[in-house]
Amino acid sequence: MAGAAAVAAPSVFSGSANVIAVGVLLVEFGMFRQALLRDQVRLYAAQSTLISVLAVVVAAARHLPDLYVLAGLSFALKAVIVPVVLRRLLRGLGGRGEGPGWTDIADSGSLSLATTVLVAIAVAAFGFFSVAALGIHSPVLPTTALAISVAVVLVAFVLMIMRRDVASQAIGFFSLENGVSLTALVVAASMPLILEIVFLFDLLVAVVVFGLLIRVHHGRAESLSTADLTRLRG
Amino acid sequence: MSLVLPIPVVQVLQVATIAAAAPGVSGVIARVEARLQGRTGPRLAQPYSDLRKLFQKEALAPQGASWVFLAAPLAAMTCYLTVPLLIPVLTTFGLPLGYMGDILGGGFILSLASFLIAVAALETGSPYAQLGASRAKTFSAITEPVILFVVFTVALVTGTDLPYALAATVRSSAGQIVRPAHLLAAAALFMVILYETGRIPVETHSGTNEFGMIEEARPFEHSGPYFALLKWGSAMKQLILYTILLNVFVAPWGLASTAQAGSVLLAIVSLVAKAAALGVVVAVIDNSFAKLRLFKITEFVSAAFLLAVLGVFTLYLGGG
16 A cells, blocks of 8 residues: 555544444444343343434534424433333343343354354445445534444344344344434434434334333244244244 | 764664563453453563573474474564564654555555465375465465555545555644544454454464464464464464554654654654554454354454445545
């Protein structure tokens, strides 16, 4: 690379925003590995917190006071209420004398972890390069954050496909929504607040529905694994 | 103090600092680790005493081992003495021999040393030494791509792959520090260093459990001064890698910008202090995590690979 032009450093604001967005993506990758249901829910809460932090950073740097409200609401809902609701709904699924939250979802991946990560890297790369080809530029956040948010959505799909336990699949779906909120923050930071709030409550409905589905599945299959679901009729 | 050192003296001091401070840094880590476990632990100078003791002992070679077995520790030590010439150990400006090789060049010399030690381990015919050599080579093959991507990131950030250039870039502005590519590359490099220096979660550093050994098993058959050279060499490799992480990526501050005796002295002190601080972090990690099973090491490496690749990705759109 000698003689090639160096990639100029972004400003401190976009650098930090990108770092937070990368953090969201890394948490998504972390969900491939978590072995306990409780930790998976915690990772989701951490990811939601990161997105709220990013919203606060954008609000402060770009003078969009609406975003403070959004950040507060999204933190309250996604980092506090959703995990609590999930934990309530999934209480007592452990069985075999395990305490609540210790439900084991280890090794539910259909491929080995290293292979899964490589597949997810390839999929994330597709997201990155396709966003670059689209040429969307946002006045609020750098394009890299948009590319990362698309990568989050795609990796969430990989998570739902690769992990064969209902809990990870549900959490993969919720984190997909996190990826979408990140995208919304990049391309439509000044979206009307009421719309954002509607989306947030939509999520709450999804959480309750998924929680019930997980309970029903557990009641029938006696486990969180979907590996046994091979017949079309129950 | 306005005594200006001749440049060749500074160049020699780079190597001498690494060689002299390396066992001390290992001593700091061992001590901190012991204190965290509630033990008193060895003295800070214990590694020096160990080396002195080993240098006074008789050297034996297994029957059938050729000259390679005895030459390898010397050759590896030569490699470890060469690398400090290439990296910014004490100065912000490149010393005359500093441009002999770039980051990849330094990496090649380090892997040459590791290759020579592996060959010597194969010479012995001892199953544990061979097992260690074979594992070390297997896993270094999968950490290699991580290092390559870290180098790519450095190359994209600075337009060159000289370590001095990256250190200067990092010092130039706050924007260079918070950019994700820099943080991701530094984190990936740190994970590779944990692997290369045989630390938890890859390997227990001080244990005697042969089944989990990788790097530690290789010098099993060496003895006396040759074993001392290997131990000293691995401590030097550790300090060299710490120096690359600290003086190039994480904290390239405190280096001498002139050849004045005072600032060079300050640079030596600050390097040792920074390396000791990093050693404390490594000791805390050592005590906080369990060793990964051998076949789970790929997971650890895949995480490092993920960080390094994401670093290049973020640069691709100009936002890293």
